[in-house]
Structure formats: structure tokens, C-alpha cells
Amino acid sequence: MKWVQLPLGPLQTNAYVIRNEEKECLIFDPGHEGEKLLGYLRQEGLQPLAVLLTHAHFDHIGAVDAVREAYHIPVYLHEEEAEWLADPSLNGSALFMMNRAVTAGPADELITGKANLKIGPFSLEVRETPGHSPGSVSYYMAEAGLVVSGDALFQMSIGRTDLPGGSFPELIGSIEEKLFTLPEETVVLCGHGPETTIGFEKAKNPFLT
Structure with a gap:
């Protein structure tokens, strides 16, 4: 299993594409620049199976509809932020984008509590990690040895x-x-x-040591 980080949009929010050898993939937090993200997917010949959102702040959702419409795939989001996709006052774009509203259509699958997801060949454990926002989640993929943390945990920092x-x-x-x-x-x-x-942050993160 391989992953690529794609910083997108004015805040350089990281979208992630995690793929297998068969070129099936999952897309996490497609924040902006839909055409750039779609161009990468086409260039690599990838077949997306789902969009997974760690949370619904504007800088993580701006390209959701572009990807969903191009590949007709479901979007996953925690139920706590179900209304945020369509509401600029909740997702923050009304405040930070100078009245340039960022919105997306409703999520296709709402996450409720801790969950284990099976999407095609990919297995994920959803861990609720609120604090940055009430519906923030992290996606743990044990087989790949990685967790997509959204804006909960950063290198040497937190959300x-x-x-x-x-x-x-x-x-x-x-x-x-x-x-x-x-x-x-x-x-x-x-x-x-x-x-x-995880080991580095446990030892070095100044907010947590």
C-alpha cells in the first residue's frame, strides 16, 4: 500500500491518496483545487472508491463535489458535522474566505461513534478525535501502519x-x-x-510531553 500527500488550496491543506497495487484508492480531505487532484488521479490511472473526511472545515472539503461527481463515489463524514458541508458559517468559509462561500453536497455515509469500515479491499478503524472540531475523526489503517489525523495532531503541534x-x-x-x-x-x-x-510525538510534542 502506498500514499501520496497533495497540499491543496490557500492553506495548503493536505489531501491524501492511499492506493493499493491494483490502483484502487481512497481519498482523504480533498480540500481545494479539484482539477489538480483529478489530474493526478487520471495521470496515475487510479480508481477512487470513496472520499473520507476527517472533519468539515472549509479547507478540507472544497474539492469534495468535484471528486464525487467525477467518480460517483460516496463521501464519509462524522454525523456531528453533517450540516457543516452546506453551511459556510459552520465550516468557516464565511469567516476566513472573505465571503467566498465553500460548500459541498451532503455526505453519503455518516459515521456514528467508533466504527470499522470496509471499503473495497481497504479496512479502516475510525477513532473519534474531537477537540479541533466536534466531529473530528482519525482513520487508522493497521495493515498500512498509518493514521490520517486531520487537524488533531501535527508534527510538534496540535490543532x-x-x-x-x-x-x-x-x-x-x-x-x-x-x-x-x-x-x-x-x-x-x-x-x-x-x-x-506516534512515537516521535509522544516524546517530542511540546503540547503533550
């Missing part, structure tokens, strides 16, 4: 908690209970910036 529904104590609890309990060699694919590992 901001001053946005609507954010909570610093809740985020710290999410990281300690849902992410730091993963194997230390687990690669963390972060919503912004470079990847890291």
Missing part, C-alpha cells in the same frame, strides 16, 4: 481549538486516548505540514 465547537482539554484527551494508544511506529498523516510518527 487549533479556538473555532466553534473546539476544546483544548477535549483535544488533548483525544490525542492521548485515541492516537497515543496506537503503536509508536504508526505514521501520522497530518492535515497540514509533514508526516510524523
Whole structure:
């Protein structure tokens, strides 16, 4: 299994494409620049099976409809943020994009609580990691040894908690209970910036040591 990081949009939000040898893939957090992302998928001859959102802030959802319409695939999102896709005041675009609303159609599959997903040949464990936003989740793929953390955990940092529904104590609890309990060699694919590992963040992250 292979993955690629594609920083997209004005905030350089990381979209991730995780693929197998048969060129089937999952797309995580397609934030902006739909044509750039679609161009990569076509260039590589990939067959997307689903879009998975770690949360519904505007910089993670801007290319959702472009990908969904191109490949007719489902979009997964935690039920806590089901209304955020269509509401710029909830997803933050009304505040940060100077009235350039970012919206997407409704999610096709709503995640409720901890879940195990089987999408084609891919197996994922959904871990609820609220704190940055109330419906934030992380996707753990044990076979690949990685977790897509969205904006919960970054290299040497954590997600901001001053946005609507954010909570610093809740985020710290999410990281300690849902992410730091993963194997230390687990690669963390972060919503912004470079990847890291659970072991490195447990030892070095100044917010958590």
C-alpha cells in the first residue's frame, strides 16, 4: 500500500491518496483545487472508491463535489458535522474566505461513534478525535501502519481549538486516548505540514510531553 500527500488550496491543506497495487484508492480531505487532484488521479490511472473526511472545515472539503461527481463515489463524514458541508458559517468559509462561500453536497455515509469500515479491499478503524472540531475523526489503517489525523495532531503541534465547537482539554484527551494508544511506529498523516510518527510525538510534542 502506498500514499501520496497533495497540499491543496490557500492553506495548503493536505489531501491524501492511499492506493493499493491494483490502483484502487481512497481519498482523504480533498480540500481545494479539484482539477489538480483529478489530474493526478487520471495521470496515475487510479480508481477512487470513496472520499473520507476527517472533519468539515472549509479547507478540507472544497474539492469534495468535484471528486464525487467525477467518480460517483460516496463521501464519509462524522454525523456531528453533517450540516457543516452546506453551511459556510459552520465550516468557516464565511469567516476566513472573505465571503467566498465553500460548500459541498451532503455526505453519503455518516459515521456514528467508533466504527470499522470496509471499503473495497481497504479496512479502516475510525477513532473519534474531537477537540479541533466536534466531529473530528482519525482513520487508522493497521495493515498500512498509518493514521490520517486531520487537524488533531501535527508534527510538534496540535490543532487549533479556538473555532466553534473546539476544546483544548477535549483535544488533548483525544490525542492521548485515541492516537497515543496506537503503536509508536504508526505514521501520522497530518492535515497540514509533514508526516510524523506516534512515537516521535509522544516524546517530542511540546503540547503533550
